[in-house]
Amino acid sequence: MRALTVNQRTISDDSDAYVIAEIGHNHEGDLGKAEELVRQAAAAGAGAVKLQKRDNRSLFTREMYDSPYTGRNSFGPTYGAHREFLEFGTHEYTYLQQLSAELGVDFFSTAFDFASVDFLAELDVPAIKIASGDIRNTPLLAYAAKAGKPLIVSTGGADMEVVRRAVGTVLPLNPDLALLQCTAMYPAEPEELNLAVLGTYRAEFPDTVVGFSGHDLGPWAAWTAYALGARVVEKHVTLDCTRPGSDHKFSMEQAALTELVDGLGRVRRSLGGRDKVVQPGERPAMLKMGKKLVAQRDLPAGHRLSLEDVAIKSPGDGLTPDRLADVVGRHLSGPLAADADITLDVLMEMDSDAGRD
Template sequence: MAEIKLGQKRIGNLYPAYIIAEIGINHQGDAEIAKKLIDEAAKAGADAVKFQKRKISRILTKEGLDKPYENPNSFGKTYGEHKKALELSEADYAELMAYANEQNVDFCASGWDEDSVDFLDALGVPFFKMASADLTNTPLLIHTAKKGKPMLLSTGMADFAMVQQAVNTVLKYNQQIAVLQCTSTYPSKFEEIHLNVLKTFQREFPKAIIGYSGHELGIAISEAAVVLGAKIIERHFTLDRTMKGGDHAASLEPGGFAKLVRDIRHIEAAMGGFEKNIQESEKAVFAKLGKSIVSAVRIPAGTVITRDMLTTKGPGTGISPTRMDDVVGKCTIMDIPEDLVIPKDAIVW
């Protein structure tokens, strides 16, 4: 049975789902907005807040960075200027990690390049999250795996063979791994989410924790993922879905995120065990609403009981109707009035 530790919490089948508020770049490059997001995530019940750390020159070629990027969600005339505007400084990351710790939530970030991974490792993040964009970035996977900290792999934009190769690559260096089903569209169409892949991952990756990173609208799909066995849930988080930026529309606001956490905890409590039993709280209800064998007529002492002498009624405190055939043919040892729950000691068994 797979089990890992993220921060101070153990993750596995015997433990509650670990819920991550993916702040990502929804802080708009402003550390004060980032702090507000951490505050709200903590209030909503998140176990962790996650950011994105990248060195702009490492993620795209100069041609890609210089590409015009003018749209309503742009923070710069080129894609490079846009990404640079959304970056936090290393000092910001250190301050935000300390701030998150004060709020009793784990702080983590996806490192998009080796330098960023090294920085995050030195900062002391408890685990690494690998973005879907880097699932096939084998050098980065190996570099991160060698740090020896738990790794969460998002699997958007990938087929199973790509996921399997990434998992096998990481397992050569690091056994602490989680695999998250993900669809990298914002927001994701419901028919493209494929929650059943969670079962495939559970079967094919028994050494890994299985989770779900969602970009869909609403919270129902993420809750369903928990029912299917997801032990890590990640959702993008924002103060306001109408804010400028490409990720806000597919994010949850504080109220929605709090409902997600509440519902997941209710679902976990409701899952219970695998045996069907009468609950202690149901016994009084059964006594009131359940059925017993009742006399349909007066039955004198010494009478051999026939079926037409009996009926079934509440309360459910007497002989169960499941024993009707056992009662028929028995002899009474006392008078039984009409419309009485037949006492067990009124019959010679």
């Protein structure tokens, strides 16, 4: 069975979407803003909130760390200083982890390096996310897989060969994997989402839960993804889409996240089951609009019915038109008035029809 359990939540083809509210660094280095984002995500119905964890000194080259980084989106004079300003440590993570537990949402993070995997494992988060930028980082994938936590891996910027290599790295070490279709563009336009690849993932990895990490605008692509089999949905969240920073503009405020979650529930209910059945609520309409077989004109007892003797009229409370072949050629056991129902009860038995005209 295709299933993944995160903190006692089972994610499967039969479950609601597991919605991850990606805070990332939209907290802007402010624990108060992070707390408010967690509270809003929980109130909107998200299943999890997520941060991003980096060991900045080891993650970036010295040149990149020390490179000038100024402008509207900067929180420091160099890229390293900018990243350090946004980075939360043990105090912030522990506080937000406890808050999330109180609010009933899971709390975890993306790990961008080996030290961050260790940090999150020590914190005992219920899952670890690997970002699209590390889809080719098989050493990190293997290291995270060995941490013994469910892995949620985004696949932006990858082709199927790269995806197969990533999955082949993780699964022998850890079967608890969710594979997310993602487009590493911020924001991504509809024609760049390639949601149909979800079917490819489901076919090629039949025991793996698949999902969608969306950098698109609005909820509709996530709703479509659920209909195509995605059971993990990740969307960025913010307190204010107009704030400076690269992620705010395509992130969701609380009202939009609530709409997303509610819509995913409606999509699940609208999918229903695989069997085609008659819904109880359809019966009044089908009675009014449906058709039945009736006498075209007054017909005497013993008459042998022809096509010209049978009319198809509403309401649909009698013998349905798909039974026409069962009545044509049969003899009437009694007279029928025009518009009277033709039923099997008014037809003679087949063996007693023999020899009649």
